[in-house]
Amino acid sequence: MTGFQREKEELCCDGVSLLRIAREVGTPFYVYSRALIEESFRRFDAAFAGSPHLVCYAMKANGNLAIVKALGALGAGVDVVSGGELRAAMEAGITADRIVFSGVGKTDKEIQLGAELGILAFNVESERELAKIDEIAGMLGRTARVALRVNPDIDSGSHPYIATGLKHNKFGIDVATARRLAEQAGRLSHVRLTGLQAHIGSQILEPSPLAETASSLAALANELIAAGLPLETLDLGGGVGVGETEEKSLSPEAYAAAVRVPLAGLSQPLRILIEPGRSIVARAGALVARVLYLKESLGKHFVVTDAAMNDLLRPALYAASHPIEPVVPRGAPFVADIVGPVCETGDFFVRDGAIQRPDEGDLLAIKNAGAYGFAMSSNYNFRPRAAEVLVESGSFRVVRRRETYDDLVRLERE
Numbered sequence: 278m279t280g281f282q283r284e285k286e287e288l289c290c291d292g293v294s295l296l297r298i299a300r301e302v303g304t305p306f307y308v309y310s311r312a313l314i315e316e317s318f319r320r321f322d323a324a325f326a327g328s329p330h331l332v333c334y335a336m337k338a339n340g341n342l343a344i345v346k347a348l349g350a351l352g353a354g355v356d357v358v359s360g361g362e363l364r365a366a367m368e369a370g371i372t373a374d375r376i377v378f379s380g381v382g383k384t385d386k387e388i389q390l391g392a393e394l395g396i397l398a399f400n401v402e403s404e405r406e407l408a409k410i411d412e413i414a415g416m417l418g419r420t421a422r423v424a425l426r427v428n429p430d431i432d433s434g435s436h437p438y439i440a441t442g443l444k445h446n447k448f449g450i451d452v453a454t455a456r457r458l459a460e461q462a463g464r465l466s467h468v469r470l471t472g473l474q475a476h477i478g479s480q481i482l483e484p485s486p487l488a489e490t491a492s493s494l495a496a497l498a499n500e501l502i503a504a505g506l507p508l509e510t511l512d513l514g515g516g517v518g519v520g521e522t523e524e525k526s527l528s529p530e531a532y533a534a535a536v537r538v539p540l541a542g543l544s545q546p547l548r549i550l551i552e553p554g555r556s557i558v559a560r561a562g563a564l565v566a567r568v569l570y571l572k573e574s575l576g577k578h579f580v581v582t583d584a585a586m587n588d589l590l591r592p593a594l595y596a597a598s599h600p601i602e603p604v605v606p607r608g609a610p611f612v613a614d615i616v617g618p619v620c621e622t623g624d625f626f627v628r629d630g631a632i633q634r635p636d637e638g639d640l641l642a643i644k645n646a647g648a649y650g651f652a653m654s655s656n657y658n659f660r661p662r663a664a665e666v667l668v669e670s671g672s673f674r675v676v677r678r679r680e681t682y683d684d685l686v687r688l689e690r691e
């Protein structure tokens with residue numbers, strides 16, 4: 278069994294004691310199961326095994342080099358959204374032919390970097406970006422491979438902040454404009470249109486909007502192929518959702534089965550790219566925090582931990598719910614807010630949650646935090662960012678050390 282399981286009473290990660298990690302590394306820390314990350318990747322890879330494909334892990338979900346490197350070793354590509362991610366991907370050994378670059382605001386410098394490396398595709402989000410890539414690639418004497426990111430105007434059903442496929446969202450190009458730009462790309466000498474892409478949002482728990490997106494992309498691809506454009510790839514984006522439990526999540530197999538039907542309608546076989554982020558890493562990670570204080574105020578209970586919203590922003594930003602469990606359960610269940618030390622009322626992990634009453638000094642595991650947890654952490658309140666720990670082959674290692682107070686002031690000038 279991989280991931281977070283109890284051994285006797287204690288919650289462990291792949292059999293490794295969280296109490297022991299806390300003793301050696303301090304708290305708060307993120308801990309990841311390498312085995313579960315690899316298993317999730319392999320499930321996506323196997324689910325698409327029937328056709329040529331590449332799983333491009335969306336490294337914004339968790340860009341830790343050890344994780345990207347482990348996935349790269351299994352053959353993963355990556356979806357990057359910044360020059361920083363591009364650099365980190367290269368550092369982790371991902372070759373340029375396995376990198377796609379998404380995002381509405383690529384800078385000249387980022388385009389230059391991608392064009393010099395010769396990445397698999399720039400996912401182009403506007404007419405101006407297409408012209409810019411042509412111009413920069415031309416200056417470098419290169420031809421850049423581009424895919425048009427289509428905005429299919431499909432409701433992903435996700436939180437409005439992470440829904441990206443509706444026509445009023447800033448992302449992608451509407452279908453009519455995509456037709457025109459595809460034709461226009463043929464007249465540019467330093468870009469080569471090799472594919473279409475769409476990403477309609479994140480945390481999608483129903484397969485139907487993703488199937489609809491695949492259908493819309495396949496229909497446009499068929500039109501372009503019929504018009505003589507030599508397309509090579511169809512990129513379905515990411516978005517596969519993770520629920521509180523595995524049963525409540527959209528499985529890689531159910532996702533693949535849902536998109537297989539529209540993809541079967543392609544007039545010629547294309548290489549299928551997918552960009553899952555959350556579904557590869559979310560369940561494989563937990564944020565482990567120590568209880569600093571129990572506090573009661575007029576009948577209301579608070580559990581104050583040493584982790585805060587700067588470590589895990591998702592509850593504050595999206596009202597996201599993360600299951601929280603004591604590492605070693607002891608007390609009777611009670612209802613409390615679990616909060617951090619940051620000076621904001623929005624600094625909570627759960628409000629009025631039912632949890633076994635911990636004691637001061639106990640550890641709590643905030644689960645499903647492997648995606649967009651550390652990645653969105655900050656130094657707010659001048660708090661050093663937490664350590665990251667990878668559990669592999671029955672032991673653990675620190676894959677990002679805890680920041681120190683020196684780190685916090687290092688870049689400042691008085």
Ligand code: LLP
Nearest residue numbers: 335379476479480515516552553554555649
């Ligand atoms: N591809 C593109 C172009 C994306 O923008 C994203 C995520 C992905 C793939 C991966 O999506 P996933 O498979 O992880 O759903 N911070 C938010 C999620 C933001 C997602 C942004 N884009 C959260 O914590 O829920």
